[in-house]
Amino acid sequence: MNEAREPYLLTPGPLTTSMATKTAMLRDWGSWDEDFNGLTASVCRRLLEAAHATETHVCVPLQGSGTYAVEAALATLLPWDSKTLVLTNGAYGQRMIRILKYLGRDLTALDMGDYFPPSPSQVDAMLADDPAISHVAVVHCETSSGILNPLEAIAEVVHRWDRRLFVDAMSSFGALPIDARALPFDGLASSANKCFEGVPGFSFALLRRDVLKDCADNAHSLSLDLYDQWDYMNRTGQWRFTPPTQVVAAFASALDQHGAEGGVAGRLARYTRNKAVLVEGMRAMGFHTLLDDRWLSPIIVTFHAPGHSNFNFKDFYQSIKRRGFIIYPGKLTQVESFRIGCIGQLFEEQMRGALAAVRAALDEMAIPDGAPRLEDLTKPVF
Numbered sequence: 001m002n003e004a005r006e007p008y009l010l011t012p013g014p015l016t017t018s019m020a021t022k023t024a025m026l027r028d029w030g031s032w033d034e035d036f037n038g039l040t041a042s043v044c045r046r047l048l049e050a051a052h053a054t055e056t057h058v059c060v061p062l063q064g065s066g067t068y069a070v071e072a073a074l075a076t077l078l079p080w081d082s083k084t085l086v087l088t089n090g091a092y093g094q095r096m097i098r099i100l101k102y103l104g105r106d107l108t109a110l111d112m113g114d115y116f117p118p119s120p121s122q123v124d125a126m127l128a129d130d131p132a133i134s135h136v137a138v139v140h141c142e143t144s145s146g147i148l149n150p151l152e153a154i155a156e157v158v159h160r161w162d163r164r165l166f167v168d169a170m171s172s173f174g175a176l177p178i179d180a181r182a183l184p185f186d187g188l189a190s191s192a193n194k195c196f197e198g199v200p201g202f203s204f205a206l207l208r209r210d211v212l213k214d215c216a217d218n219a220h221s222l223s224l225d226l227y228d229q230w231d232y233m234n235r236t237g238q239w240r241f242t243p244p245t246q247v248v249a250a251f252a253s254a255l256d257q258h259g260a261e262g263g264v265a266g267r268l269a270r271y272t273r274n275k276a277v278l279v280e281g282m283r284a285m286g287f288h289t290l291l292d293d294r295w296l297s298p299i300i301v302t303f304h305a306p307g308h309s310n311f312n313f314k315d316f317y318q319s320i321k322r323r324g325f326i327i328y329p330g331k332l333t334q335v336e337s338f339r340i341g342c343i344g345q346l347f348e349e350q351m352r353g354a355l356a357a358v359r360a361a362l363d364e365m366a367i368p369d370g371a372p373r374l375e376d377l378t379k380p381v382f
């Protein structure tokens, strides 16, 4: 199956892109030219529209992968005397903690391990307890497990305590609804190669205009200073430093396709269908999801590794790859797992193809079913 085609990427980005997106890269652009400036402006305008943030926020793009936008947004938004409560339940929450340590900004953390979302009532108690906490940072969809955190409820608590919110919406923006009119955030970061289905090469932050105008002196780094990037772009229409021109052109095409699919709602419907087909088919083979149904996201799903003694991830991966699909290793601390993504140019047909590849891989390894080790299924009680 599919031997002639490049493999489908069932991963959380970079992901499988459409032919139209790839084709949009076959042109050279002058980085100072008005045609390219127009492309950048339209990309920023459409990203603000997707979050209903045109009235309140600005969009600042930045060269580099998603982490660059997270680090730059934190460096730009956080005053030197700020203290940030980081809500973490996986690798990307942990990464924000590392970033704050590099930045030399004070922080405290609520660490939920791998399985559970931070609860709004715990956040409420921590904010009540510590008036020095000025900011809260949260990951919307924690891609290391696929867990969907209760962003709206957390934002409500943060707002009630009059603290400022930063959201890593890397793997959710474009597919899960984010409405700045109802969700009070100062900053939100995402990147080109996730749910908008562009190619990797730049990231972006939506920053509250009223807040950003007072952030000229926060950043420790020239290249990561989003105030400077925004100010320069505002005055000239250009990026400060060499922009990834082909990537921006591909992204503009990806945004056209996002709109044609019905925007956020259309994309969410397709990813939700992908997830349903995937989870049902994997469960029929005996696999278990790491998370309870109520926390599963339509972005990526973590499965326990089969408990059978013949199983090893490397051979499983290679066997599935030979059949035309790339899956993703687990990123958990405690149990053996792997992940299968639902995002990118994937449809029900590809999800069924991936399921057939998983079945064939199990057969090849003489593993009857995907049932995990019993002891891996006991989770801490919450």
Ligand SMILES: *Cc1c(COP(=O)(O)O)cnc(C)c1O
Pocket (backbone or CB within 6 Å): 012, 013, 065, 066, 067, 068, 070, 092, 139, 141, 142, 143, 168, 169, 170, 171, 191
């Ligand atoms: C992909 C991702 C990032 C950024 O990762 P990069 O490798 O820098 O692109 C950050 N946070 C989350 C939740 C992600 O899914």
